[in-house]
Structure formats: C-alpha cells, structure tokens
Amino acid sequence: MGIIKSNYKLPERKESEVSEKRKKELERLAYEEKNIQTRGAKGSFVVFRQKGLEDVFVSDDL
Amino acid sequence: MSSNFKFLQEGTFAMLDLWMYNFSRNMQDIIKADSVRMLNPLLNSSNITNHNPKGTAIVIGAGPSVTEKNHLEMLIDSKYQGAIICTDKMLVKCLKNGITPDRFKEFFVISIDPYLDTELFYKDPIIKEFNGKINAIMSTCVSPSVIENCKYNETPVYWFHPLIDDFRKPNSINKIMNIMAKGDKNPKGLPGLQTGGNVGTTGWVFSWTILGKAATSLIGMNLGYNENDKIEETQHFKELLKITDNDVEASKKHYRIIENKELNCKVLIDPVFDFYREAFCDLVTRTPKWVKTINSTEGGSIFGENIELMKFKQFLNRFSK
Numbered sequence: 001m002g003i004i005k006s007n008y009k010l011p012e013r014k015e016s017e018v019s020e021k022r023k024k025e026l027e028r029l030a031y032e033e034k035n036i037q038t039r040g041a042k043g044s045f046v047v048f049r050q051k052g053l054e055d056v057f058v059s060d061d062l
Numbered sequence: 063m064s065s066n067f068k069f070l071q072e073g074t075f076a077m078l079d080l081w082m083y084n085f086s087r088n089m090q091d092i093i094k095a096d097s098v099r100m101l102n103p104l105l106n107s108s109n110i111t112n113h114n115p116k117g118t119a120i121v122i123g124a125g126p127s128v129t130e131k132n133h134l135e136m137l138i139d140s141k142y143q144g145a146i147i148c149t150d151k152m153l154v155k156c157l158k159n160g161i162t163p164d165r166f167k168e169f170f171v172i173s174i175d176p177y178l179d180t181e182l183f184y185k186d187p188i189i190k191e192f193n194g195k196i197n198a199i200m201s202t203c204v205s206p207s208v209i210e211n212c213k214y215n216e217t218p219v220y221w222f223h224p225l226i227d228d229f230r231k232p233n234s235i236n237k238i239m240n241i242m243a244k245g246d247k248n249p250k251g252l253p254g255l256q257t258g259g260n261v262g263t264t265g266w267v268f269s270w271t272i273l274g275k276a277a278t279s280l281i282g283m284n285l286g287y288n289e290n291d292k293i294e295e296t297q298h299f300k301e302l303l304k305i306t307d308n309d310v311e312a313s314k315k316h317y318r319i320i321e322n323k324e325l326n327c328k329v330l331i332d333p334v335f336d337f338y339r340e341a342f343c344d345l346v347t348r349t350p351k352w353v354k355t356i357n358s359t360e361g362g363s364i365f366g367e368n369i370e371l372m373k374f375k376q377f378l379n380r381f382s383k
Contacts, residue, residue: 056256
C-alpha cells in the first residue's frame with residue numbers, strides 16, 4: 001500500500017532539551033514582553049518629579 | 063512641561079511591577095550590600111549644598127558622537143586623572159580601547175534599566191580581567207542576572223534606590239523599599255537617587271551627589287540623532303510604531319528637529335530623547351552653585367542654562383594635571 005495522508009505516521013521527534021537556565025531566561029523574557037505591552041513601550045524609566053521635592057537629587061532619609 | 067513629558071512619564075510608571083520583580087529577587091544581596099555612600103562617607107544629602115568640591119569626572123554615554131569625534135582615543139591619549147563613569151553599554155568598549163581601571167584609578171560603571179538584556183553588558187570576558195577594580199553602581203531594581211554577572215566578574219557592587227515616588231508619604235514605594243533594605247551594615251538603608259530616566263543622567267547625578275566632584279564632563283550624551291538620519295532607522299522608531307498601530311507617518315510626526323545654536327547644528331529628537339532632554343536641562347538648573355556641568359559631547363540636544371559647552375580636547379587640557 002502506498003503512503004497516503006491517512007496512513008502516514010510522522011516520525012517521532014524528541015522534545016528539544018532546554019536547560020534550566022534557558023528556561024528561566026525564556027520565562028523572564030516573556031514577563032518583560034508582557035510588561036512592555038502593558039506600558040506601551042514608552043521610555044525606560046521615570047524622572048522623579050514631585051511638588052515640593054523638585055530640587056531633591058539624593059535622599060538619605062527614605 | 064511638554065506633552066511628551068506627560069505622555070512618557072505616565073506610561074513609564076506602569077513598569078512598577080518589573081522594578082519590584084527585580085527588587086524582590088535582589089533582596090538577599092541588598093540586605094548585606096555596600097551603599098554608594100561608602101564611596102565618599104563625608105558627603106550626605108544634608109551637607110551637599112555646603113560641599114567644598116574638588117576633582118572631576120567624565121560620564122561616558124553611548125551616543126554616536128563618542129565615535130564620530132574620537133573621544134575615547136582623545137581620553138586615552140590625555141593625562142587626565144579624574145574619575146571615569148561609564149554607562150553600562152559603554153563598559154566593554156571602553157575597556158577594549160584602553161580606558162581601564164589600571165589607567166584611571168577611579169573607575170565606575172552604572173546600570174539602572176530593569177531589563178534582562180542589561181546583563182549582556184557584563185558578559186564579556188575582558189571584565190573579569192579587571193576583577194575588583196571596576197566599581198559597579200547599581201539601582202536596586204536592576205535585573206538580578208546583572209548582579210549574578212557582577213559576582214562572576216568579582217566586581218564590587220554599590221547600591222542605591224532609584225527615586226520613583228513621594229517618599230514623604232508613609233505608603234511610598236521608595237519608603238517601603240528602604241525599610242526592607244535596612245540591615246546591620248546599613249541601619250538607615252540606602253540613599254535614593256534621581257535617575258533622570260536614563261543611565262547617562264544617573265551618572266551625572268552620581269558624580270556630584272555621591273562622589274562630590276566639582277566638575278562633570280559629558281561625552282556621548284547626544285540624546286538625539288543627526289539632522290539627516292533616517293527616522294525609520296532611529297533607536298526608538300519601532301517602539302513608536304507599536305503605539306501608533308504601525309502607522310509610519312503618525313510615528314514620524316512624533317519626531318522634531320531642534321536647533322543647537324551654540325554648536326550651530328540641528329538635532330533630530332524623538333519623544334523619548336525629548337523627555338530625557340527636558341528633564342536633564344531642568345535638573346541642571348536646580349543644582350547647587352558649586353556643581354559645574356560641562357557638555358563635551360560636541361553635538362546632540364543638551365544645551366541651555368547652567369550647561370557649559372566645551373570641546374572635549376579643551377576639557378582634557380584644562381582639567382588634566
């Protein structure tokens with residue numbers, strides 16, 4: 001019998017091995033991507049501006 | 063305050079969960095950490111206006127002018143002995159060009175961005191060659207993988223909190239972060255620093271608030287593009303496409319050209335650089351009288367009140383022993 005779609009068995013493929021370190025990296029990248037989507041990729045950090053604290057560059061009493 | 067400023071400021075605060083994700087995972091290191099205050103124990107936020115300054119620092123940003131103007135070569139050929147403050151992106155490039163802690167005794171690198179890819183700036187094997195000599199200045203919100211790389215490279219880490227909210231209020235996030243950071247080594251916790259939204263500006267703040275340097279020179283701090291650069295190829299264009307639903311023309315409308323009359327050049331800026339520029343130019347006007355800010359980038363968008371423009375060669379001649 002010739003090979004047709006209904007009787008063709010795909011060869012089994014081993015799942016690629018992903019190291020624990022890489023897994024963590026991928027999880028982290030997914031987290032960042034989600035985060036970037038949330039914020040709409042608008043810049044990277046805030047500039048600290050609060051009324052009454054405009055001249056504060058450093059605070060030792062947080 | 064420009065519309066760009068509001069637009070970006072509101073958007074970036076949504077990153078809070080990423081900062082806290084990093085902060086919590088850095089806690090074990092933070093609790094037994096060295097504070098940036100250890101680098102100059104005599105200076106604090108109370109005596110900063112009466113500070114009697116000495117010394118200079120150079121903040122090295124990653125803007126295109128640093129290559130176009132051969133500033134790294136000029137620096138290595140000079141007799142300059144002051145502090146070097148590298149933005150993280152420039153660390154490896156500096157080391158590979160001979161700008162090393164063996165040549166400059168006060169050598170710092172700074173990171174503030176919370177993203178994982180910041181760790182790549184600390185992966186090159188050349189960093190380990192200078193173990194113990196490069197001082198890493200770290201925001202408590204950087205990715206923990208950056209700290210892991212610093213440990214591998216045996217780089218001493220000095221910590222600060224990025225200022226993000228009104229710490230006078232009892233429910234302030236900064237206040238809570240600092241309560242958690244208190245330990246035997248730092249009974250009062252860590253200082254909070256204004257970051258200006260980017261690592262270059264943080265370097266400038268660090269130079270005078272922590273090191274107490276009298277004059278800080280900026281190189282590679284363009285915060286903008288050359289007038290004729292293609293907008294589609296600029297650093298933040300893809301980000302803008304995301305917020306305009308891939309509308310190229312709408313994205314382009316967010317850009318504008320400003321004229322730097324002091325350098326007689328035009329600079330293309332996007333909303334992100336516009337935001338950083340506006341913040342920086344405002345911050346400079348609020349510094350104590352003893353702070354001297356010298357922009358030696360020889361291009362870019364940083365100019366205005368309290369900012370002295372000086373060619374880098376001239377700065378090196380004037381401030382080298």
